[in-house]
Amino acid sequence: MNYIKHLNAVFQKFYADKRLNTTHVSLYMALFQFWNLNRFREEFYIDRQEVMELSKIGSTATYHRCLKQMDSWNYLKYFPSHNPYKGSKIKLFNFGTTSEQVVNEFETSNEQALIRNTNINKQIENIIKTKLPKNEFEVIDFFKKKKWPENEAKKFYNHYQGIGWKIGGKIKIEDWHATASNWMLKANEFETAVAVPQKKDNLRTNKNKDYGQPL
Numbered sequence: 558m559n560y561i562k563h564l565n566a567v568f569q570k571f572y573a574d575k576r577l578n579t580t581h582v583s584l585y586m587a588l589f590q591f592w593n594l595n596r597f598r599e600e601f602y603i604d605r606q607e608v609m610e611l612s613k614i615g616s617t618a619t620y621h622r623c624l625k626q627m628d629s630w631n632y633l634k635y636f637p638s639h640n641p642y643k644g645s646k647i648k649l650f651n652f653g654t655t656s657e658q659v660v661n662e663f664e665t666s667n668e669q670a671l672i673r674n675t676n677i678n679k680q681i682e683n684i685i686k687t688k689l690p691k692n693e694f695e696v697i698d699f700f701k702k703k704k705w706p707e708n709e710a711k712k713f714y715n716h717y718q719g720i721g722w723k724i725g726g727k728i729k730i731e732d733w734h735a736t737a738s739n740w741m742l743k744a745n746e747f748e749t750a751v752a753v754p755q756k757k758d759n760l761r762t763n764k765n766k767d768y769g770q771p772l
Contacts, residue, residue, distance in 0.1 A: 562653035564589075567632075570652065576630065580614060585632060587612035592649050598634050600636075602644040675746040689722055689733050690714070701735065705741060713740050 567585070571577055587608050595601035614620045617663045630636040630764065638647035693714045700710035717723075722730045728734050 558651060559653050560593070560597070566652035570632075570665070574630070576626075580612075580619060581623050581627060583612040583628065584608070584614060586647060588633065588647055592647070600646050600648045603647055604644050614698055631709060696733075696737070699737060700741075703738075703741060709741075709744065713737055 558568070559632065567589075571582055571612065579598070588603070591603055591608065592598075593600060605617075609615070609617070609620050612620075614623070624635050627633055628642045631652065632650035636648070672754065690699075696714045697707050697710040700713070716735075717730070717736070720726055724730060724736070
């Protein structure tokens with residue numbers, strides 16, 4: 558399997574096919590990455606959530622529609638699974654050659670850079686996981702999805718941008734999503750503490766009383 562020839566042929570098909578849009582291309586490239594992780598097996602299983610996250614598709618309906626369309630347009634074969642504990646199966650065609658179909662083999666050459674790791678789930682997690690935000694707009698978008706105001710997102714971004722994205726000025730942030738979630742939790746705790754009214758201390762008074770006078 559020469560993946561360079563395959564991708565060149567695929568992008569030529571993409572260029573000529575006017576039915577495709579950016580969502581189709583993004584979905585195909587995400588599936589190609591999972592095919593790569595599975596060492597270009599003839600068929601492989603996928604997890605819908607992982608594919609949607611990698612392809613940046615937010616709608617389940619859009620995901621299924623594009624997958625079925627690419628099946629009908631002969632870019633791949635889609636075998637849906639109705640078992641919640643078993644993912645759907647995908648078969649990607651090899652467009653790098655004229656007659657051969659994908660076989661279950663693993664070749665090495667100077668042109669190939671296949672990932673050598675049996676723990677596929679670990680690789681997928683590392684791909685999806687974002688250590689630091691690209692810019693302030695990405696942070697604002699994340700906060701809005703969590704139903705937090707834009708101003709709070711700017712506070713978070715400016716704070717950690719100013720200290721080099723380190724916790725306590727020493728520890729580098731490994732996952733800014735988790736750090737942002739902790740920021741929101743602490744902000745909620747602070748607001749709750751401020752909202753609780755302080756009990757009035759009736760024993761204290763500012764008035765100067767003469768305790769020598771009878772009651």
